[in-house]
Amino acid sequence: MTDLDAPRVRVNQVGYLTHGPKAATLVTDATGPVPWRLLRGDAVVAAGESVPRGHDPSAGVDVHVVTFDAVREPGAGYVLEADGATSDPFAIGADLYDGLRVDALVVFYGQRSGVAIDEALLGEGYGRAAGHVDVAPNGGDGAVPCLPAGHATTAEGVDLYDGWTGGYALDVTGGWYDAGDQGKYVVNGGIAVAQLLGLYERTLRTRGADAADADPLGDGSLRVPERGNGVPDVLDEVRWELDWMLRMVVPDGEPFAGLVHHKVSDERWVPLPMLPADDPQPRFLHRPSTAATLNLAAVAAQGSRLFAPHDADFAERLLTAARAAYDAASTHPVLLAPDTNTLANAGSGPYDDTDVDDDRLWAATELYLTTGEDRFAADLRANPYRLGGTSPAFRPEGFDWNHVAAWARLQLATVPSALPERALVRTSVVDAADDLVAQQATQPFGHPYVPTSGRYDWGSNGLLLNNLAVLAAAHEITGDVRYRDAVLGGVDYLLGRNAVGVSYVTGYGTRDVRNQHSRWYAHQLDASLPHPPRGTVSGGPNSDCPDPVSAALAGSPAQRCFVDDIGAYGVNEMTINWNSALAWVASYLAGLGDG
Numbered sequence: 001m002t003d004l005d006a007p008r009v010r011v012n013q014v015g016y017l018t019h020g021p022k023a024a025t026l027v028t029d030a031t032g033p034v035p036w037r038l039l040r041g042d043a044v045v046a047a048g049e050s051v052p053r054g055h056d057p058s059a060g061v062d063v064h065v066v067t068f069d070a071v072r073e074p075g076a077g078y079v080l081e082a083d084g085a086t087s088d089p090f091a092i093g094a095d096l097y098d099g100l101r102v103d104a105l106v107v108f109y110g111q112r113s114g115v116a117i118d119e120a121l122l123g124e125g126y127g128r129a130a131g132h133v134d135v136a137p138n139g140g141d142g143a144v145p146c147l148p149a150g151h152a153t154t155a156e157g158v159d160l161y162d163g164w165t166g167g168y169a170l171d172v173t174g175g176w177y178d179a180g181d182q183g184k185y186v187v188n189g190g191i192a193v194a195q196l197l198g199l200y201e202r203t204l205r206t207r208g209a210d211a212a213d214a215d216p217l218g219d220g221s222l223r224v225p226e227r228g229n230g231v232p233d234v235l236d237e238v239r240w241e242l243d244w245m246l247r248m249v250v251p252d253g254e255p256f257a258g259l260v261h262h263k264v265s266d267e268r269w270v271p272l273p274m275l276p277a278d279d280p281q282p283r284f285l286h287r288p289s290t291a292a293t294l295n296l297a298a299v300a301a302q303g304s305r306l307f308a309p310h311d312a313d314f315a316e317r318l319l320t321a322a323r324a325a326y327d328a329a330s331t332h333p334v335l336l337a338p339d340t341n342t343l344a345n346a347g348s349g350p351y352d353d354t355d356v357d358d359d360r361l362w363a364a365t366e367l368y369l370t371t372g373e374d375r376f377a378a379d380l381r382a383n384p385y386r387l388g389g390t391s392p393a394f395r396p397e398g399f400d401w402n403h404v405a406a407w408a409r410l411q412l413a414t415v416p417s418a419l420p421e422r423a424l425v426r427t428s429v430v431d432a433a434d435d436l437v438a439q440q441a442t443q444p445f446g447h448p449y450v451p452t453s454g455r456y457d458w459g460s461n462g463l464l465l466n467n468l469a470v471l472a473a474a475h476e477i478t479g480d481v482r483y484r485d486a487v488l489g490g491v492d493y494l495l496g497r498n499a500v501g502v503s504y505v506t507g508y509g510t511r512d513v514r515n516q517h518s519r520w521y522a523h524q525l526d527a528s529l530p531h532p533p534r535g536t537v538s539g540g541p542n543s544d545c546p547d548p549v550s551a552a553l554a555g556s557p558a559q560r561c562f563v564d565d566i567g568a569y570g571v572n573e574m575t576i577n578w579n580s581a582l583a584w585v586a587s588y589l590a591g592l593g594d595g
């Protein structure tokens with residue numbers, strides 16, 4: 001599927017909220033305005049003229065914008081005609097995102113390691129054997145040794161782990177695979193947990209506990225094995241990862257005790273397809289890192305306050321773990337995870353990070369929000385990212401697993417607390433949202449993602465979705481619907497109003513992406529395997545075209561650095577941290593009600 005197949009009228013292929021903004025982008029060489037018609041069946045529902053916007057460098061084409069905000073008749077089967085082209089069909093309605101908020105969360109169940117996946121829950125054809133349990137060929141994750149000496153040495157002889165050998169084994173069964181590979185990584189697990197807990201907390205805060213019946217929040221509302229156990233299902237899903245993160249702590253008596261291992265992964269990359277249960281590679285624990293440790297501190301503290309009404313013992317355990325991790329990270333404030341891609345035997349993503357001040361801000365934030373203790377507020381004030389003003393917490397590129405200061409700000413701005421600077425934090429979020437709205441106005445495809453460099457990053461869809469979370473927080477803080485409209489504009493881009501004319505979410509829209517890089521959702525390579533489940537978002541355009549398939553697109557305009565091919569891991573992978581961003585935004589959208 002390429003942009004050559006897509007109609008030149010680009011719309012949100014799912015549709016537009018009844019009372020929300022409605023805009024499309026027309027790819028055309030016409031210099032002046034052209035007429036457009038909105039049709040439903042034979043009826044002409046609305047008509048007007050397009051607004052020329054000239055050349056869009058992010059798309060490499062000339063474009064016009066069409067708006068039809070005034071159309072508020074709910075229904076399916078609308079099409080937009082202009083300049084001899086007809087858009088894909090779309091709907092207008094109030095409940096367009098109710099399914100997505102569930103599907104985007106159920107994707108996490110399919111990423112579970114250490115348990116068989118039940119097709120009755122994930123869908124026909126989606127069942128698979130448990131991965132990395134205590135069976136051949138690789139012995140599973142029940143007793144994973146630390147990476148042996150010498151394995152972290154580059155071809156030039158540089159020991160990336162500074163002589164660290166560990167010398168013990170841990171039971172690190174469970175957790176989520178990070179993406180389309182078999183690795184389990186604390187730092188993208190952390191932000192994913194945070195966003196799932198965050199969407200749960202946000203719904204309780206803004207819509208009340210009764211919303212639990214309508215959202216995939218209450219017990220029995222999400223397709224997970226634990227439904228019916230008396231605990232909200234989204235918390236059940238999150239617990240699968242939290243329990244694993246707790247297992248990643250370096251045991252007492254060992255060097256770096258109390259820190260958290262950065263990752264557990266295969267020694268070498270395995271080819272596609274490869275079901276987790278068939279993975280033949282030996283697996284190792286990699287050296288602990290300050291970033292991973294602070295991730296555990298943050299999400300264990302956040303989880304503690306949310307599990308408290310449902311499981312007091314677990315909540316207590318989480319808070320104890322959060323405090324211990326925070327203290328361990330103070331003892332080893334800058335133990336960095338290096339770029340292990342430089343190793344000849346690399347078999348996992350590096351998730352390397354040279355700045356852990358943002359992680360520290362985040363951990364102090366969640367510990368403060370849960371405990372209210374001055375100690376954590378003092379640490380927030382001392383952090384280089386500070387609490388407002390000209391701090392670089394917000395980047396136009398968006399936040400992600402590697403840049404979490406903005407997420408910490410959103411939490412501090414929206415979760416109730418007695419922080420004296422809370423008003424300052426809230427102002428900083430609204431200021432950041434205003435910047436995004438201004439950037440969005442420059443984009444004829446309507447998306448608030450305008451990197452300073454003009455180049456789109458790895459996971460640009462995840463970054464865009466996180467910018468939408470900033471806008472949604474500003475909507476919550478101010479009640480101003482301009483921010484809601486800005487979110488909806490970004491969602492239009494994600495679901496089809498873009499330079500390649502695809503919906504980046506599997507199962508949503510006419511031209512949805514289905515071949516995200518995955519070793520088990522590998523239908524493109526083996527027809528007996530499924531596509532990724534409904535509600536899986538693709539990483540999206542990446543100007544670097546870093547894999548052998550997208551390399552053919554090198555030098556393309558940013559938005560066109562994308563291909564729906566399973567080999568294109570640099571532009572078209574799935575990850576838990578991008579799906580958590582989608583789940584957060586989908587939960588917000590569904591909560592808007594009639595738009």
Ligand code: 9MR
Pocket residue numbers: 178179180181348349350351400402458459539569573574575
């Ligand atoms: O999401 C990660 C992105 O921010 C990095 O730039 C990129 C290169 O290091 O790695 C991405 O994460 C990948 C990880 O390294 C391995 N598993 C798949 C992840 C998504 O592509």
